[in-house]
Amino acid sequence: MENKMKKLIALFATTAVASTSAMGAIALSGAASVSYDDNGSAASETSYDADITLVGTAGGTTFTYSMDVEGNTGPNTTAATMATTIGPVTVSADMHDETSLTTATGGQTLESVDTGVTVSLAAPIGDATIGLDNSGNVSVSGTWSGVAISHTIKDGSDTTTGSASIAGMDMSLTNDGGSTTWSIGTTVSGVAVTLNSDKAVTAAFGLAGNTMTVAHTADRASASAKTGTANGDGANGYGKNSVASKASFTTVAISRSLTSGATLAVQASNSQGLDPCQNSFTLKYAALPRRTSVSDTTSKLWRSLCEGQHLDMKQDKVGITTAML
Secondary structure (H helix, E strand, C coil), X not given: CHHHHHHHHHHHHHHHHHHHHXXXXXXXXXXXXXXXXXXXXXXXXEEEEEXXXXXXXXXXXXXXXXXECCCCCCCEEEEEEEEEEECCXXXXXXXXXXXXXXXXXXXXXXXXXXXXEEEEECCCCCCCEXXXXXXXXXXXXXXXXXXXXXXXXXXXXXXXXXXXXXXXXXXXXXXXXXEEEEEEEEEECCEEEEEECCCCEEEEEEECCXXXXXXXXXXXXXXXXXXXXXXXXXXXXXXXXXXCCECCEEEEEEEEECCCCEEEEEEEEHHHCCCHHHCEEXXXXXXXXXXXXXXXXXXXXXXXXXXXCCCXXXXXXXXXXXXXX
16 A cells, blocks of 8 residues: 555656656747727727637647637637657647637638648758648748749649749749739838739838828729639639629728837828728737726727817716736
8 A cells, every 4th residue: 555655656756757847848929909999980998808829848749729708608729730750850739629610702602611630841952942731732831042932733723822032122932723912012212012913902101100101902803703612622612602893992090109008000091081080099008917908988089089079078978997817
C-alpha cells in the first residue's frame, strides 16, 4: 500500500511539473474595442469587438487558438491550427471549419470543408518549396531575384500569384483560372497611393494617429451566378453568387487619435454628397483595460453641430463614459 501511495505521489508530482513547464510556453494576447457610429441621417448604433489569441509552443510544435468573445452567445472559435517541423518537412493542421457560404455579392454559394492537413517539403531545387495538402493540391513557391512566386496545381483551375518590391513600388499579381488581377502601391511625397486592376485608387495622407484617406471605387459590372459542386471539384469550385452592377463612388475618411485612447473618425461618400452631416461619425475606444459605453445623445450633439441647433448639455446628458474593469 505504501509503495502504491509513493507511486501515486510521484506520478502527481511529475504531472504537476509537466503542467508548470507547459504553462511557461503559452502566450496569451487580445484586443477589444467599442464603437459608436452616428450613421448620418440613419439610426445610430454601437458595436463591440473583443478577440483573444492563445499560442502554445512545445519544441518544434506550435498550437494557435483564436476566438471572438463579444456578444451574449459565448466565445466563438475563429481559428485553431497546429504546426510542427520534422527536418525538411513541415506539417500544418487546420482544425477549425469556418462557415464559407454567404449571400454576399459574388460570394461562395455552397459550404466547403476548411479543415485539413498540409505537408510541405523544402525540396533541394534552388530556393523553391514544394507543398502537398490533403486535397491533392500541389504547390510550388519561392523567391527569385526579389520576386516571390507561388503556383498551385489543383482540380478545376490552377492559381499563380506573384509579388515584388522594385524601385519603391510594391506590386502583386494573381491569376486564378485565367482571370488576372493586380495591384501597385507606392509612396510619393508622404502620400501612400495604391492602384488596382479594377481601377480603384486609394491615397492616404498624414501621420499615424492623424490621417485622411481618399478612395475611389470604379464602376462594377454585373455578373451572372456560377453553379458549383458539393465537393468544389468543378470549374466553378463551390459556386459564386451573382454580382449586381454599381456606379463608381469616392469616399473620404478622416481619423484622429485622441489622448483619452479613443479614435475619432468621420467618413463621407459622394453617394451622400460628401457631407459629413449626412454620412458617418464614429467614436471608437480601443484602450484597455477600459469598459466604455456611449449614449445615443452623442448623436444629438453631432446633429446639433451640423444643423446649428442649441443643445442643452444638462437636459440631454451628452456623455461618453469609461470605467476601469
